[in-house]
Amino acid sequence: MAARLPEHGVTPGHPHGDAPSRFPGFDALDQADAWDPVTAGVVLARLGPLPPLRFFTPQQESVARPLLDLILAQHEEPRVPVFEMVDQRLAELTTDGWRYEDLPPDPQAWARSLEAMESDALAEHGHGFAACSPDEQAGMLESLLDLGDGVWHGMHADRVWSLWSRYACTAFYSHPWAWNEIGWPGPAYPRGYKNPGVGTREPFEVPDAGPLESHGVPSRGTDGDR
Amino acid sequence: MRTILRDGSADAVRDRNASAWLIPAGQRRINEKLRAEMRHYDDGDEIDAVIVGCGAGGSTMLQRLARAGWRVAALDAGPFWDPDRDWVSDEAGSHHLYWTEPRVIAGTDPVPLGSNNSGRGVGGSMVHYAGFAPRFHPSDFHTASADGVGHDWPFAYDDLKPYYEAIEGELPVSGEDWPWGDPHRYPHAPHPVSGNGEVFQRGADALGIETRVGPVAITNGRFGHRQHCIYRGFCLQGCKVNAKASPLITHVPDALAHGAEVRPDAMVVSVEVDERTGRATGVRYVRDGVERFQRAAHVIVAGYSIETPRLLLHSTSKRFPDGLCNDFDLVGRYLMVQGAPQTGGRFADEIRMYKAPPPEVSSESFYETDPAKPYRRGFSIQTVSPLPITWSEHFAGQKVWGDDLRRQMRDFVHWACLGALCEFLAQPDNRVTLAGQRDRHGMPVAKFSYSQCDNDRALMKEASSTMEQILLAAGAEHVTTFHRYAHLVGGARMGTDERSGVVDGDCRSFAVPNLLVTDGSVLPTQGAANPALTIMSVAARAADRLVRRPDPRG
Ligand SMILES: Cc1cc2nc3c(=O)[nH]c(=O)nc-3n(C[C@H](O)[C@H](O)[C@H](O)COP(=O)(O)OP(=O)(O)OC[C@H]3O[C@@H](n4cnc5c(N)ncnc54)[C@H](O)[C@@H]3O)c2cc1C
Ligand code: SF4
Numbered sequence: 001m002a003a004r005l006p007e008h009g010v011t012p013g014h015p016h017g018d019a020p021s022r023f024p025g026f027d028a029l030d031q032a033d034a035w036d037p038v039t040a041g042v043v044l045a046r047l048g049p050l051p052p053l054r055f056f057t058p059q060q061e062s063v064a065r066p067l068l069d070l071i072l073a074q075h076e077e078p079r080v081p082v083f084e085m086v087d088q089r090l091a092e093l094t095t096d097g098w099r100y101e102d103l104p105p106d107p108q109a110w111a112r113s114l115e116a117m118e119s120d121a122l123a124e125h126g127h128g129f130a131a132c133s134p135d136e137q138a139g140m141l142e143s144l145l146d147l148g149d150g151v152w153h154g155m156h157a158d159r160v161w162s163l164w165s166r167y168a169c170t171a172f173y174s175h176p177w178a179w180n181e182i183g184w185p186g187p188a189y190p191r192g193y194k195n196p197g198v199g200t201r202e203p204f205e206v207p208d209a210g211p212l213e214s215h216g217v218p219s220r221g222t223d224g225d226r
Numbered sequence: 227m228r229t230i231l232r233d234g235s236a237d238a239v240r241d242r243n244a245s246a247w248l249i250p251a252g253q254r255r256i257n258e259k260l261r262a263e264m265r266h267y268d269d270g271d272e273i274d275a276v277i278v279g280c281g282a283g284g285s286t287m288l289q290r291l292a293r294a295g296w297r298v299a300a301l302d303a304g305p306f307w308d309p310d311r312d313w314v315s316d317e318a319g320s321h322h323l324y325w326t327e328p329r330v331i332a333g334t335d336p337v338p339l340g341s342n343n344s345g346r347g348v349g350g351s352m353v354h355y356a357g358f359a360p361r362f363h364p365s366d367f368h369t370a371s372a373d374g375v376g377h378d379w380p381f382a383y384d385d386l387k388p389y390y391e392a393i394e395g396e397l398p399v400s401g402e403d404w405p406w407g408d409p410h411r412y413p414h415a416p417h418p419v420s421g422n423g424e425v426f427q428r429g430a431d432a433l434g435i436e437t438r439v440g441p442v443a444i445t446n447g448r449f450g451h452r453q454h455c456i457y458r459g460f461c462l463q464g465c466k467v468n469a470k471a472s473p474l475i476t477h478v479p480d481a482l483a484h485g486a487e488v489r490p491d492a493m494v495v496s497v498e499v500d501e502r503t504g505r506a507t508g509v510r511y512v513r514d515g516v517e518r519f520q521r522a523a524h525v526i527v528a529g530y531s532i533e534t535p536r537l538l539l540h541s542t543s544k545r546f547p548d549g550l551c552n553d554f555d556l557v558g559r560y561l562m563v564q565g566a567p568q569t570g571g572r573f574a575d576e577i578r579m580y581k582a583p584p585p586e587v588s589s590e591s592f593y594e595t596d597p598a599k600p601y602r603r604g605f606s607i608q609t610v611s612p613l614p615i616t617w618s619e620h621f622a623g624q625k626v627w628g629d630d631l632r633r634q635m636r637d638f639v640h641w642a643c644l645g646a647l648c649e650f651l652a653q654p655d656n657r658v659t660l661a662g663q664r665d666r667h668g669m670p671v672a673k674f675s676y677s678q679c680d681n682d683r684a685l686m687k688e689a690s691s692t693m694e695q696i697l698l699a700a701g702a703e704h705v706t707t708f709h710r711y712a713h714l715v716g717g718a719r720m721g722t723d724e725r726s727g728v729v730d731g732d733c734r735s736f737a738v739p740n741l742l743v744t745d746g747s748v749l750p751t752q753g754a755a756n757p758a759l760t761i762m763s764v765a766a767r768a769a770d771r772l773v774r775r776p777d778p779r780g
Contacts, residue, residue, distance in 0.1 A: 072627075173618045
């Protein structure tokens with residue numbers, strides 16, 4: 001079992017500072033001393049410094065940063081360092097291995113799709129993606145999604161979306177700050193759970209304080225996640 | 227709740243497979259001494275059998291042959307896992323459990339691979355499988371005769387039944403008495419049910435749909451020195467507790483104790499044949515960057531439904547210019563995936579579906595062909611409980627992003643989730659071929675093409691709407707369905723002759739008498755059941771037949 005950890009630093013219940021939380025006071029890291037040491041090492045490393053950027057060119061970076069912020073609604077600091085995490089995966093080739101026949105391997109597919117987004121921004125708005133307003137950026141993402149399985153710069157639009165969103169989600173929801181936001185305790189070995197069942201909680205789980213906003217599945221279709 | 231084996235068969239299991247007793251009793255998950263003292267064969271030594279792949283089918287074969295006194299080694303491309311050191315209780319941190327070497331997917335309905343399909347390393351894909359361990363139904367063995375779809379197996383359910391019973395004891399499987407297919411009981415009593423299972427039972431009860439708890443290959447109570455499940459929900463990331471069965475703990479320890487060798491980190495690049503005799507002579511493999519050749523009297527391929535066809539297609543010779551055993555262009559064909567839509571239901575209550583093994587409760591009420599329906603064959607429904615990364619990818623797959631995505635995810639504790647397994651039909655053009663791209667060994671990578679037929683699509687639709695009705699009947703405020711696929715089998719199927727299959731009912735290839743295939747590749751149909759138990763049982767049967775008749779002409 002891990003030694004008692006020093007008090008952790010910034011662990012916002014919501015990645016965006018002091019915004020109200022659905023699970024007030026819940027902090028997955030409070031349980032870190034109950035995690036096995038190998039798991040704790042892997043998870044806590046996400047809170048530490050990341051390696052310097054190695055994969056994206058500055059021009060690709062200028063598109064990828066705002067694009068990932070847009071996909072994950074990370075509008076302000078402190079941010080989960082999603083861009084840096086994606087750069088690390090692509091530099092280290094920690095990919096899922098498979099690729100669609102009509103797309104190159106993930107690193108090249110990222111490079112190509114970001115460059116395509118930049119060229120769309122220049123063509124439509126006369127300036128690069130980074131200089132676009134939030135509305136312009138959102139509009140460009142919407143038009144890509146509206147293409148469905150149509151072709152965009154020689155690539156199936158839905159496959160480009162699948163590429164971006166898989167990397168974005170994997171990075172963001174691997175981070176303890178995101179777990180705090182959704183009330184999920186993260187690692188559970190060797191502790192396990194003792195109170196399964198509808199409406200039951202462990203002593204360290206925090207009840208949902210109620211919606212910050214009204215619920216409802218957004219109305220965009222139910223296309224498969226192919 | 228009973229926590230002992232119902233029929234007292236633990237002793238009987240120990241007599242034939244002592245794996246669970248060879249694991250240390252304390253907090254250490256592996257038997258270091260057993261591994262350190264493992265036998266090592268020389269490459270030039272003609273061993274009785276070399277096995278390619280130490281997963282579900284390969285490990286079962288290894289243990290059975292070692293028990294029979296064969297000198298046998300299993301080579302696996304991945305590591306010899308140590309659950310304490312190598313596995314984590316974390317979703318993103320488990321990426322190394324999957325086969326992530328390059329592969330290309332194609333067809334009109336390409337199937338994403340990686341984390342959702344196959345594993346690497348000793349234990350194979352069962353290291354990170356969920357743990358559902360149902361049998362196939364008797365009807366699965368003759369769908370062509372009965373329903374006019376699929377392909378009849380070269381043997382019947384009754385031929386496999388004793389092996390099902392044996393493997394269910396060795397895993398062991400826990401569950402309620404099973405009313406479907408061939409009704410049977412399980413060696414371990416059912417596990418208690420969590421919020422997700424409760425929801426499934428409630429909704430199904432309201433609609434008059436039968437459900438049962440199980441069948442899961444997760445110990446309920448101690449089994450040998452394996453410990454009880456701690457209900458932590460990370461089964462798909464590898465069980466650090468040794469509660470969930472995988473061959474790493476259910477078959478490999480006993481194999482080692484009987485003189486078998488497991489050679490990890492050894493990537494097999496071809497099976498060699500003697501041009502004169504037409505017999506397999508052994509395998510070429512790469513370890514530590516050095517290419518080697520292991521001689522063997524039998525070669526047994528068990529590398530998973532993609533890697534097995536890939537290896538056979540890549541093993542060319544004068545006798546087999548189009549790939550080993552591919553005289554009739556059958557290798558790689560009739561590959562199947564199950565349509566595996568997942569339906570989530572959002573409840574006012576907190577469900578917290580992560581607080582249990584994802585596999586809990588099933589229904590096989592829709593498994594068989596219903597003459598009133600426009601499609602043949604059927605589906606089963608089971609609990610699944612995706613962790614946050616997978617859950618967020620489901621929404622992203624529906625093109626939910628930005629604030630909407632974050633809002634959906636903040637509801638994570640309110641969702642319950644069911645998954646269906648739809649029996650997609652075997653089709654010749656759903657297949658593995660070799661792509662132009664090569665991996666780091668210089669070996670062409672597999673290209674896997676998949677296209678659905680109308681029957682497949684109709685089943686997916688029906689299964690999705692059934693799951694939606696169940697969750698709504700359980701009180702869900704709203705439901706949503708995510709489309710996905712699971713469980714690849716086929717690609718080197720069993721047949722009655724060389725024009726209908728790559729191997730016969732004993733898993734022996736028609737073309738090369740001392741070459742066997744004993745993994746999921748040999749399945750001619752897939753039913754609506756998770757395949758691992760059947761893969762292991764088919765391998766156990768093949769081992770039995772091989773030991774009794776090592777030379778088919780003898
Ligand atoms: C997320 C997930 C959940 C699942 N859930 C379930 C479930 O609940 N129930 C169920 O029954 N099934 C489940 N499955 C499927 C099940 O795990 C597989 O069907 C089964 O393990 C396949 O067995 P196999 O013997 O064909 O191959 P595997 O078990 O995958 O073994 C193949 C082995 O061969 C090795 N190998 C491959 N090529 C080579 C080579 N060239 N040289 C050396 N070694 C090689 C690999 O490293 C691997 O270890 C699940 C799978 C996944 C991915
Ligand atoms: S839930 Fe149980 S079986 Fe699954 S990984 Fe955890 S301890 Fe193992």
